[in-house]
Amino acid sequence: MTGGEVDRAAAEVAFMLASQSEAVVDVVHVVRGGELQSRISDEETTRSAMQVGEELVDSIAELGHHLGATVHTQVIVADHEEEALVERARAGVDLIVMAASRAPVTQRAFFGHHIDHVLRHAPCPVVVVSPP
Amino acid sequence: MIEPLAGHALLLVILQFALLLLTARALGEVAVRFGWPSVVGELTAGLVLGPSLLGAVAPGVFEWLFPQEPEQFHLLEVISWLGVIMLLILTGLETDVRLIARKGKGAALISAGGIAIPFVTGFALGFALPGDFIARPDQPVVFALFIGTAMSISAIPVIAKVMMEMKVIRRDIGQVTLAAGMIDDTVGWILLSVVAGMAAGGGASAGTAVKSILSVAAVLVFAFTVGRRLVPATIRFVDNRVGGDAVKITTLMVMALAFGSLTQALHLEVVLGAFIVGILVGEVKRFDHHARHSFEQLTLAVFAPVFFATAGLRVDLGALWDPKVFAVALVVLAVAIVGKFAGAYAGARLSRLGRWEALSLGAGMNARGALEIIVATIGLSLGVLTEEMYSIIVVMAIVTSLMAPPLLRWTLGKVEMGDEERERLEAEERQRNSFVGNLKRVLLPAAGRPSTRLAARLVDVLVAGQDVEVTTMYVRRAGEGEGEGEGESEADSDGQRDGDEAEDALTQIEGHLDLLKSHLRRIVRERAEDDRFGAVAWPRRRRATTSSWWARPASADGATARCSAGRSMTWCRRRPARCSWCGPPARTRSPAMATSRPSEPRRDRSGGCCCR
Numbered sequence: 001m002t003g004g005e006v007d008r009a010a011a012e013v014a015f016m017l018a019s020q021s022e023a024v025v026d027v028v029h030v031v032r033g034g035e036l037q038s039r040i041s042d043e044e045t046t047r048s049a050m051q052v053g054e055e056l057v058d059s060i061a062e063l064g065h066h067l068g069a070t071v072h073t074q075v076i077v078a079d080h081e082e083e084a085l086v087e088r089a090r091a092g093v094d095l096i097v098m099a100a101s102r103a104p105v106t107q108r109a110f111f112g113h114h115i116d117h118v119l120r121h122a123p124c125p126v127v128v129v130s131p132p
Numbered sequence: 133m134i135e136p137l138a139g140h141a142l143l144l145v146i147l148q149f150a151l152l153l154l155t156a157r158a159l160g161e162v163a164v165r166f167g168w169p170s171v172v173g174e175l176t177a178g179l180v181l182g183p184s185l186l187g188a189v190a191p192g193v194f195e196w197l198f199p200q201e202p203e204q205f206h207l208l209e210v211i212s213w214l215g216v217i218m219l220l221i222l223t224g225l226e227t228d229v230r231l232i233a234r235k236g237k238g239a240a241l242i243s244a245g246g247i248a249i250p251f252v253t254g255f256a257l258g259f260a261l262p263g264d265f266i267a268r269p270d271q272p273v274v275f276a277l278f279i280g281t282a283m284s285i286s287a288i289p290v291i292a293k294v295m296m297e298m299k300v301i302r303r304d305i306g307q308v309t310l311a312a313g314m315i316d317d318t319v320g321w322i323l324l325s326v327v328a329g330m331a332a333g334g335g336a337s338a339g340t341a342v343k344s345i346l347s348v349a350a351v352l353v354f355a356f357t358v359g360r361r362l363v364p365a366t367i368r369f370v371d372n373r374v375g376g377d378a379v380k381i382t383t384l385m386v387m388a389l390a391f392g393s394l395t396q397a398l399h400l401e402v403v404l405g406a407f408i409v410g411i412l413v414g415e416v417k418r419f420d421h422h423a424r425h426s427f428e429q430l431t432l433a434v435f436a437p438v439f440f441a442t443a444g445l446r447v448d449l450g451a452l453w454d455p456k457v458f459a460v461a462l463v464v465l466a467v468a469i470v471g472k473f474a475g476a477y478a479g480a481r482l483s484r485l486g487r488w489e490a491l492s493l494g495a496g497m498n499a500r501g502a503l504e505i506i507v508a509t510i511g512l513s514l515g516v517l518t519e520e521m522y523s524i525i526v527v528m529a530i531v532t533s534l535m536a537p538p539l540l541r542w543t544l545g546k547v548e549m550g551d552e553e554r555e556r557l558e559a560e561e562r563q564r565n566s567f568v569g570n571l572k573r574v575l576l577p578a579a580g581r582p583s584t585r586l587a588a589r590l591v592d593v594l595v596a597g598q599d600v601e602v603t604t605m606y607v608r609r610a611g612e613g614e615g616e617g618e619g620e621s622e623a624d625s626d627g628q629r630d631g632d633e634a635e636d637a638l639t640q641i642e643g644h645l646d647l648l649k650s651h652l653r654r655i656v657r658e659r660a661e662d663d664r665f666g667a668v669a670w671p672r673r674r675r676a677t678t679s680s681w682w683a684r685p686a687s688a689d690g691a692t693a694r695c696s697a698g699r700s701m702t703w704c705r706r707r708p709a710r711c712s713w714c715g716p717p718a719r720t721r722s723p724a725m726a727t728s729r730p731s732e733p734r735r736d737r738s739g740g741c742c743c744r
Contacts, residue, residue: 066562
């Protein structure tokens with residue numbers, strides 16, 4: 001989740017599905033950190049990025065509560081967002097709902113390498129909400 | 133042979149149109165600058181160009197420009213009637229039936245007070261007025277009923293505009309005022325139709341009253357049973373077949389004019405039909421904000437100002453200098469203001485609203501605005517009102533409209549917001565920005581794979597309880613079952629296999645859709661090189677497609693039967709089961725369906741099907 005309009009649409013889709021099937025929604029925000037990022041930014045920057053992430057997932061979770069879904073929130077620090085997501089999914093997730101940051105411009109449905117990676121490696125179905 | 137319209141008459145009407153429009157729009161904008169409703173300025177345009185000012189200052193110019201010949205004036209009247217019809221459609225479009233239902237009890241009490249007291253005081257006033265103010269002295273009851281009705285009307289646009297300005301339109305006070313105003317209007321137009329029916333029927337007798345009431349009841353029952361199904365179906369049909377705002381607005385106008393002709397033929401006034409069609413179309417999600425906005429712009433920019441200016445043309449303010457007329461005007465004004473204010477205030481207090489809310493309601497509902505002008509115009513055309521009485525009612529409408537905005541601004545500023553109301557407003561804001569809540573059409577490609585079934589399940593959950601059109605679509609691979617030199621029996625068998633494949637894939641995913649309020653549309657087509665799913669499913673123009681589609685209501689049980697060729701057909705409660713691959717039987721195939729067939733003769737795919 002990054003908090004944009006498409007993110008909120010994707011979140012809404014997940015919350016609607018969860019509220020109908022009594023599932024739990026994990027709202028996940030990944031902060032670039034770890035070894036790679038620490039070379040170009042300090043610990044304080046990561047901490048403030050995490051704080052922004054917390055606020056973001058909280059605001060998304062509030063939308064979920066209003067739609068009657070059970071919501072958990074999580075802010076992860078990782079080098080690679082897509083790998084963190086796939087790893088998280090392997091721990092027992094039935095469905096991943098993601099927002100694409102861009103619409104495919106060519107005839108091929110390519111939404112960027114993050115989503116491409118998740119689509120290839122996810123152990124469960126993936127729903128991608130793409131901007132118009 | 134009928135003589136065509138003479139050059140001079142045509143010149144005059146076009147010149148009148150241009151002058152009235154220019155003056156009305158200019159003065160309307162000036163009025164808005166001063167914080168008044170634009171209708172006040174637009175009416176003033178009529179006063180400026182009419183006998184009140186131009187006629188008094190330069191009688192020669194006035195006589196040349198607006199010759200007092202019925203034939204010439206009728207030309208202008210036709211344009212102004214178009215304005216009335218469009219204004220009433222707009223009023224109907226803005227009437228939110230769900231809002232009335234939600235706020236029903238409180239709004240009904242306020243409205244009951246806001247109608248009953250002004251109606252009774254108006255009715256009494258009608259009897260008390262001197263005989264020379266009554267156009268037909270032999271029908272005093274019809275006149276008194278008409279004055280009562282004229283007093284009961286409220287001007288939603290004036291109220292709504294002030295509330296929008298102050299950002300209170302979505303608040304409880306805004307909603308309850310609008311709901312009460314809408315009930316006032318609806319009852320007002322029905323009352324007006326009954327009174328008009330009685331006037332046309334020759335006076336107030338039990339017979340004419342019963343006949344008018346029965347006609348209105350029949351029209352309403354027809355509109356809210358048959359019309360309620362027919363109107364959304366028609367809008368959906370034209371939007372699917374042609375698409376775009378223009379065709380939706382054309383459909384709206386045609387329906388309003390047709391239904392207006394019916395109500396006019398029943399002596400219930402064309403405005404009733406237009407208003408009802410407006411309400412019905414306003415409930416259709418497909419007639420979206422954009423189409424509504426386009427219609428509103430056309431109405432408010434051209435036709436409504438000309439109507440108000442023409443209404444102002446008929447007013448002779450000079451007549452008000454007569455002490456007797458002036459005294460009657462003051463009495464009418466006082467009765468109108470006191471009756472409506474007291475009625476709405478009492479109703480609001482009865483429904484347990486606070487003092488400031490009740491005062492706001494009184495101040496808002498007191499504005500008569502545009503709708504009073506329509507009532508007065510109808511009174512004049514029915515021959516119920518004299519010219520003096522017409523002028524008095526128009527002046528009353530102007531004065532009450534001028535009073536409302538400052539009074540409303542003052543009282544609304546004192547109304548406080550509670551926690552419950554704040555939460556409701558936040559929920560509405562979320563709904564407005566909701567992605568799922570604003571879905572109108574969903575395309576669901578069917579390929580018979582597990583992911584398709586998952587997609588169908590997702591769509592089912594997302595559109596549950598919403599009015600959404602779901603289009604299921606199957607695209608056959610190019611060249612599938614089209615081998616050269618095959619025997620007929622093989623061709624038939626290929627065609628049958630393709631049909632079965634499409635049918636099975638579509639039936640399978642439709643089985644996952646348990647649509648309650650939504651509509652299902654089905655498309656089967658052959659893939660061409662340049663096809664994209666969106667362009668194929670929702671063509672903006674009619675295209676030669678190989679689609680065979682049908683719509684079924686969400687209530688259809690979806691049970692399948694087999695045609696004589698062994699293909700499965702989906703049973704629909706509204707229509708008999710038929711083979712969805714071959715479309716409807718040849719004899720009953722509609723022209724639109726026929727043109728949606730491919731331009732080149734296809735291989736006979738339907739061999740032996742029930743449709744043959």
